[in-house]
């Protein structure tokens with residue numbers, strides 16, 4: 001047993017409450033994962049009714065699991081009983097917890113304000129995590145003299161006083177299904193906190209992978225050329241989209257780059273690409289393609305709009321191999 005296993009984060013889950021901020025696609029899923037592991041969970045959203053609706057979505061998803069015989073109604077009721085929805089945009093009103101996982105909109109200013117409210121109200125021992133997919137942990141933690149948050153603080157938004165307890169916990173969509181969590185180390189993150197958080201998500205059934213807070217972390221950086229080169233080859237007329245996917249699938253990848261970006265959403269995938277590219281001073285290795293920009297401009301966002309690279313009918317691509 002190593003020292004970090006004494007961290008308060010790793011105490012009995014029933015006495016280790018968690019707050020999840022933002023009850024969207026990711027927040028609801030993360031709340032479900034924490035509740036399934038036995039933590040009392042406060043699920044917080046600024047929008048009236050959003051947290052309660054997220055609990056309804058979790059209930060519906062679990063009802064399908066019960067129908068398939070994968071879980072029992074008793075376990076589902078116990079899980080749902082762990083989650084308390086809360087509507088507020090003032091994070092100083094969030095109850096005292098051991099861990100906060102922030103999963104609100106991907107805006108640096110919004111996250112900076114929230115972390116400063118948490119610092120005012122949560123004890124210094126509370127671990128503060130962000131599920132950001134593209135923002136720097138260091139940018140959330142440090143002083144800032146521009147942006148909405150700085151304006152709120154009279155032109156100078158303060159650095160956090162306890163940056164050691166801040167880290168990234170980057171879940172993948174949907175959190176109850178996807179096994180990976182990137183545990184993201186800011187310059188100031190305390191190694192004991194990182195180790196404890198990694199052990200915690202391991203106990204939640206996930207595979208934690210430690211990484212530095214560099215653009216795209218691991219997955220979204222390594223995957224950029226996978227998508228981009230496929231799009232460039234199609235753009236250059238060297239191959240068609242269905243053939244690229246077939247080739248990569250037969251070469252051992254679970255999905256081809258084209259069908260995968262249709263699943264993620266071309267708009268969501270382009271936004272991640274733009275973010276990595278800008279953060280690397282427009283390194284051409286990560287440059288978004290005209291091909292993907294055109295898809296987004298034409299509203300061909302992927303499965304969710306019925307058409308992306310491929311055309312979908314009843315959830316199946318009709319023009320893929």
Ligand code: NAI
Nearest residue numbers: 022023024025026027045046047103104105106132133173
């Ligand atoms: P979403 O748009 O589905 O949900 C965001 C929720 O946050 C909404 O319910 C909104 O009402 C709420 N919200 C906005 N501002 C708020 C505030 N100031 N206080 C409290 N609640 C507020 O977004 P999604 O997709 O769940 O993403 C959330 C975070 O997770 C983002 O940082 C995103 O980059 C990250 N992420 C998203 C992934 C994805 O595939 N969607 C994957 C991994 C990370």
